[in-house]
Amino acid sequence: MDYKQQVAAALSDAVDGALSTEDIYNKIERPKDSKMGDYAFPAFVLAKVLKKAPQQIATDLIEKIDQSKFEKIQAVGPYVNFFLDKAIFSSDVLSQVIKAGASYGDNDSGEGGNVPIDLSSPNIAKPISMGHLRSTVIGNSISEILKKNGYNPIKDNHLGDWGTQFGKLIVAYKKWGVEEDVKKDPITNLVKYYVRFHKEDVDQPELDDEAREWFKKLEDGDKEATRLWTWFREESLKSFNAIYEKLGVEFDTFNGEAFYNDKMQEGIDWLKKMGLLKESQGAQVVDLEKYNLNPALILKSDGASLYITRDIATAIYRDKTYKPAMNLYVVGSEQTYYFQQLKAVLLEMGLPSAKELHHIPFGLITVNGKKLSTRSGRIILLDEVLDDSINMAKKQISEKNPDLPNKDEVAKQVGVGAIIFGDLKNERTNSIDFNLEDQLRFEGETGPYVQYSHARAESILRKAGDTEINADNTIMTDPEAWDTIKTLADFPATVIEAKEEFEPSDIAKYAIRLAKTFNKYYAHSKILEEDDEKSARLALVKSVSVVLKESLRLLGVQAPDQM
RNA sequence: GUCGCAAUAGCUCAGCUGGAUAGAGCAACGGUCUUCUAAACCGUAGGUCGAGGGUUCGAAUCUCUCUUGCGACACCA
Known part of the structure; x- marks a missing residue:
């Protein structure tokens, strides 16, 4: 109502x-x-x-x-x-939540439409850093939010497994690489070669020519180039998957850039047929003056492909395969202009889903105000941050709840939850200057705070045993109960808002608001006291537990029953 | 240089399509565990909402100018 x-x-x-x-x-x-x-x-x-x-x-x-x-x-x-009228409203809201359970707040406005989402997209042979965290967890959360709104999201990890950097990597490996080292610790060593390449090419520009040659060979299917590329890719994926498992993120497809390598011609032919390609300084470009954008460079003067060539192929492939309702790209805000160009080119081509292509930008992660970069070695490894956080959670558990069963599992849920929630609670486009201390804070408006609130609610429900939960007669006198019920009623609208803005932070802020109002209620009311209102109070606690857990789920954060 | 984004408490950020005394968290100070988990709750202090004009009954919010910071500007992704 x-x-x-x-x-x-x-x-x-x-x-x-x-x-x-x-x-x-x-x-x-x-x-x-x-x-x-x-x-x-x-x-x-x-x-x-x-x-x-x-x-x-x-x-x-x-x-x-x-x-x-x-x-x-x-x-x-x-x-x-x-x-x-508090009695009517309360009964209405609480009975809705209890009846619907986890599906409270579901709507079918998406009508089952397919929505491919580009997310995470780490580069092969490079470590996953805090920068990738953002794309991964934002994309994952948007996927869950879309599902709740009746869409069918398809999470595509658009791996950076193609491009001139592979030419560089092959050159570097052939010059300085040791097979055993790569097998032992692939990412670390591959990065080492890559960084060395960038140090040495300052004095030896001919290295860059060699790299270009090797990439061309790779594109032409050269045997040795392909063998090395396949190997680098496999080793890298192994190490990525370990991190994804820790984060609890799964993907539907891993159609990286290489996947589209043999699908680019169709896009180029399409552009040619429509007379959109023009030569400019030896390269092939699409003029975008009517969109008030600079021309988009489609093919280099040596005929090699570019990022956009593969993205056009991707868009065509998605269009044909999925007939998408929307086509989403969770990519940093520094690429906003690029995505405007990509969309404009696709609109010019008349690709049906081009109108519903959305770039979902997010702010940069910096360290001391400086951009992260693998080349310069200025990088924060996601895996290390996650482990730090998990250890921190372990420490907290041994201090606050030493008798907790399955401590390690809960520590992982809380530690990882803190990192994910910390990333998602602020507006996507805010840039973040990384600070480990802030990341490892478990008090105040944090993931663990919301998880703790949920665990407290569950604890009460356990203690209540099989006491009847009755949402039909909810006369509750505490003002804190009323605020909590009103907040519960806001959930469905929040789910819609988050979808419209592609904004997980709407859900995160909501979760904090609900946790806060519940904690206030908890502190001021004796829930398990035997009186007429007990079953109504339990209905409220049950509802809070359900909605907190569901909010966290939409963010990709676990909600342990005890912590 | 051009375009885009931002600027709110010491720090990190909220502030819905303009609306009632500008709100949280952290940090500081003080209070609350013999009773449902103190990862919590309650209180005190802290602000010329970057600056200046405009629109409006009313502006942190809309508009213009300026300042500062970040980013993007064709053969990287």
């Missing part, structure tokens, strides 16, 4: 058509403080039409409004404040 609609209807009747119900609906707001009611209507908007002072209008309105459906309605200054 839409209670805001009920408020709008009541107002609409009282103003005699001075304002449409829809206009009224849009003007209704939520007071910051519960003491000022559950919904409020600012009378300013009527001042002009009625030529009266807003305070007067507010006072007049409460005389005319049918108050029977509300607990009370008050005029406070220029506002009309509505107080909902």
